[in-house]
Amino acid sequence: MIFAETALPGVFEIALEVHEDSRGFFARTFCEGEFSARSLVTHYPQCNLSRNRQQGTLRGLHLQAAPHAEVKIVRCVAGAIFDVAVDLRPGSATFRQWIGVELTAEKGNALYIPAGCAHGFITLRPDSDVFYHMGAAYAPGAARGYRWDDPSFGIRWPIPPTVISERDRTYPDFDPAAVDG
Numbered sequence: 001m002i003f004a005e006t007a008l009p010g011v012f013e014i015a016l017e018v019h020e021d022s023r024g025f026f027a028r029t030f031c032e033g034e035f036s037a038r039s040l041v042t043h044y045p046q047c048n049l050s051r052n053r054q055q056g057t058l059r060g061l062h063l064q065a066a067p068h069a070e071v072k073i074v075r076c077v078a079g080a081i082f083d084v085a086v087d088l089r090p091g092s093a094t095f096r097q098w099i100g101v102e103l104t105a106e107k108g109n110a111l112y113i114p115a116g117c118a119h120g121f122i123t124l125r126p127d128s129d130v131f132y133h134m135g136a137a138y139a140p141g142a143a144r145g146y147r148w149d150d151p152s153f154g155i156r157w158p159i160p161p162t163v164i165s166e167r168d169r170t171y172p173d174f175d176p177a178a179v180d181g
Contacts, residue, residue: 001027001034003112006099008087010114012040013101014073018108027108029075030133040112041071044133052079052123052130056162060120061086061146061153061171068142069115071135076103079128081121082158086146088174089116096174098155103130120148120168122157145171 002015016027032042050059061084064070074083086098101111102124113119121130145168146153148161152174 001029001031003034003038006085006101008085008094008097008099008117009092011085011087011099011117012038012112014110014112016108029108029110030073041114041135044073044135046134046137048132048134049077050130050132052081052128052163053126054163055123055126055128056159057123057128058120058148058157058161058164059122059168060084060148061118061150061168062120063088063116063118063144064136064139064142065144066115066142068136068139071115072113072119073110073133074103074113074119074121075108075110075131076105077129077131078105079126080104080124081128081130082124083111083121084119084155084157085111085113086118086120086153086155087116088118089114092116096152096176098153100155100158105129118144118146120155122159122161124159146174147171150174
């Protein structure tokens with residue numbers, strides 16, 4: 001695996017080291033030792049799969065509050081997405097800044113998102129499946145979210161959303177005074 005830190009400290013794009021032959025290819029998608037060597041979380045008590053039938057499906061921006069704050073490893077296993085992390089860690093030099101990375105099944109790349117960052121994505125192709133490793137189990141009372149188009153963040157989505165849930169569409173604007181991890 002090849003770890004490339006993004007402009008947000010602690011957020012990594014992870015590329016595969018592919019070993020190819022006549023059968024196809026083989027690549028590790030997770031290695032406790034390699035994650036540990038970078039002081040990244042290695043315990044993932046929950047994995048999720050999101051199936052998105054239409055191009056332009058937007059999910060997010062989601063996070064969980066402390067003590068249930070969660071690390072995520074996000075990988076697109078079918079199709080393509082534009083994956084976004086927003087730094088909401090109080091005291092961070094990149095507070096309220098965001099990064100976006102195109103994740104595709106062909107590249108097999110992933111995004112490591114530390115606790116305290118909000119996450120969202122938009123599908124760039126129909127039938128895009130997204131697989132998540134979650135560093136904490138889902139805790140409904142700790143679930144938080146902010147509007148995908150909140151002017152506090154200024155995210156430049158590559159395409160306009162065509163499908164978005166009522167919950168995601170009606171999340172509140174970001175309020176720095178209300179940040180609780």
